[in-house]
Amino acid sequence: MRAQExxxxxxxxxxxxxxxxxxxxSLMLSIGINDAYGVxxxxxxxxxxxxxxxxxxxxxxxxxxxxxxxxGIFSGFLCEHFDTRVLNSIGALIMGAALIGGSYCTSIGGLMATxxxxxxxxxxxxxVAGTSIPxxxxxxRRGLATGIALAGSGIGGxxxxxxxxxxxxxxxxPWAMRVTGGVAMAAVLAVSPWMRVRLVPARTEHIIxxxxxxxxxxxxxxxxxVFVVAAYFGPFYQMPSYSxxxxxxxxxWGSNMDTLMNGISVVGRLAAGFLADSVxxxxxxxxxTVLAVVSLMAxxxxxxxxxxLFAVDILFGFAIGGMVSVIPVVAAQVFGLARLPSIIGLLFVGYVAGGLLGVPPMSALLDNVGHRTDYTSSIWYMSVLPLCALVLLVVMRLLITRQWMVKI
Structure with missing residues (x-):
């Protein structure tokens, strides 16, 4: 589809x-806050x-x-049809209101809603905007620029x-949520004037x-x-209580393990940005993905x-940081730039499936098999997820080319 400036x-x-x-x-105060949910x-x-x-x-x-x-599925469509600067500002207001409202909730139901x-x-x-625009x-220097932008989520976490x-x-x-909500609202509003797309496709009525x-x-x-996203949050959610x-x-000490993992994930994102353009x-x-499998399974x-645990924290943090930062770059290189917001929106269908496949089953295993004290079954489950992702990525590469020395 032809893109317009x-x-x-x-x-x-x-x-x-x-x-x-x-x-x-924007990513630091959106996905970064989600990364910190383990606390x-x-x-x-x-x-x-x-x-x-x-x-x-x-x-x-x-x-x-x-x-x-x-x-995000619908946000990708909206980003192609409306001013992303306005959409980003609206998102900032809702984010802040949600956390401030949640600070007054004393039940799990209220917290789930806010x-x-x-x-x-x-x-x-x-x-969506922060992931697809770079x-x-x-x-x-597309890989480097995207890696720097997506490092925001790790920095935030x-x-x-x-x-x-x-x-x-x-x-x-309560006050932790109020302060976080106020900072998120102010910071994302402040940078929204620069959150703009450079290319838009010809108008389409299709959301995806x-x-x-x-x-x-x-x-x-x-x-x-799906499997990358499923693998992502397990260690972040369970490592603090495991500690x-x-x-x-x-x-x-347990929350510091999440801090370390997020910090190393920033290094992984930046390293992926430098290396993606060359390899x-x-x-x-x-x-x-190979590194993620080794860190958990071995x-x-x-x-x-x-x-x-320190070794797992460092290796998995580095690996997963590079994995999530390079996904949009793979999408752009293999499937094209013009409709990247919609492509990212469709990938978010996979993100939803990955979210369901990841933390809930891990937590259920911890409750029902490990009786909230034995994490073995949950960790095994975490280990299998990136292994499945690895098999699928190898299949994708074989569908593109059988030549292993080719840069893709």
């Missing part, structure tokens, strides 16, 4: 880097709702992510974990470009994305020591 600003220029900065901030999971599970199951509590964060992705559903709705706009603004834990310890959970589903390569890629229950560390984004995605499954 939406602005006279050139690609690869100074303005393009301002767009990247705006995307970084709330730990607090709810151990302090506020100790009599409720881990499965039920995990649904607050799961609903947050699922709604963000489900609404911190979960309403926040996910608002975050879907900066999430690739449109660069031709020479890194400082948000520590800040949230500190605010909960000092001022309580279903023609992509006739491409076998895309179907395999979509299935792989307390299994390793007998403090809650602050090929799909090749890099496969390599990072280290976390058989060992339960502090040193091993």
């Amino acid at each position: 939406a602005t006279d600003k050139p690609a690869d220029g100074a303005y393009a880097w301002m767009v990247i900065f705006a995307c970084l901030i 709330y999971q730990q607090h709810y599970q151990l302090n506020e709702f100790p009599d409720e199951t881990a499965t039920l509590i995990s649904w607050i964060g799961t609903v947050q992510f699922l709604v963000m992705c489900f609404c 911190q979960g559903l309403l926040y996910g709705l608002g975050a879907s706009f900066p999430f 690739s449109q603004w660069f031709t020479r 890194m400082w948000m974990v520590s800040a949230t834990q500190a605010m909960i310890d000092t001022h309580g959970r 470009d279903w023609a992509l589903l006739r491409d076998a390569r895309f179907n395999v890629f979509l299935a792989a994305v 307390v229950v299994v390793l007998h560390k403090s809650q602050t 090929g984004p799909l090749n890099l995605l496969i390599a990072n 280290l976390w499954v058989p060992f339960d020591s502090v040193g091993t």
Whole structure:
């Protein structure tokens, strides 16, 4: 589909880097806050709702992510038809209102409606825009620019974990949510003037470009994305409570493991940005998925020591950071730039499926098989998910070419 220029600003220029900065901030305060949900999971599970199951509590964060992705399907369509700067601003207002409203809730149902559903709705706009816009603004350093923008989610998760834990310890959970909501609203509103697309396709009435589903390569890629997303949140959600229950560390120590993982994921995102342009984004995605499998299956499954957990934290954080940052670059290179927001929107169907396939079954295994103390079955489940993604990504590459030395 032929694309039209939406602005006279050139690609690869100074303005393009301002767009990247705006995307970084938008992702830092949208998906970054979701990455920090493990702190709330730990607090709810151990302090506020100790009599409720881990499965039920995990649904607050799961609903947050699922709604963000489900609404992202429609956000991609809206980003092609309306001003993304306005949409980003609307998202900022809803995000802030959701967290501030959630601070007054004292039940899991109320938190699921505010911190979960309403926040996910608002975050879907900066999430889609921040993920899909960067690739449109660069031709020479697309992987690097996209990696920098998507590093925002890891940066947000890194400082948000520590800040949230500190605010909960000092001022309580309600004030932690109010401050977070106010900061998210103000920061995303401030960068919204630069959140603009560079290319728009010819007008279409289709919310999703279903023609992509006739491409076998895309179907395999979509299935792989399901398993990547399913694998993503498990360690972030369960490592804090695992540190307390299994390793007998403090809650602050447990939340620091999420901080470290988010920090390493930023390094992984930036490294993926540097390497994607030279080795090929799909090749890099496969390599990072191998690392994720090794970190969980060869280290976390058989060992339960502090040193091993640090190794898992570092290796998995690096691998998953590179995996999520390179997905939009693979989509842009293999399937084209013009309708990238809609392509990302269709991938969000996979994100929704991945969200359902990931944390809820892991938490159910912890409750029903591990009786909230034995994490073995849950960790095994986490390990199988990236392995499935790896098999599918290899199949996708074989559908494109049988030559293994080719940059893809």
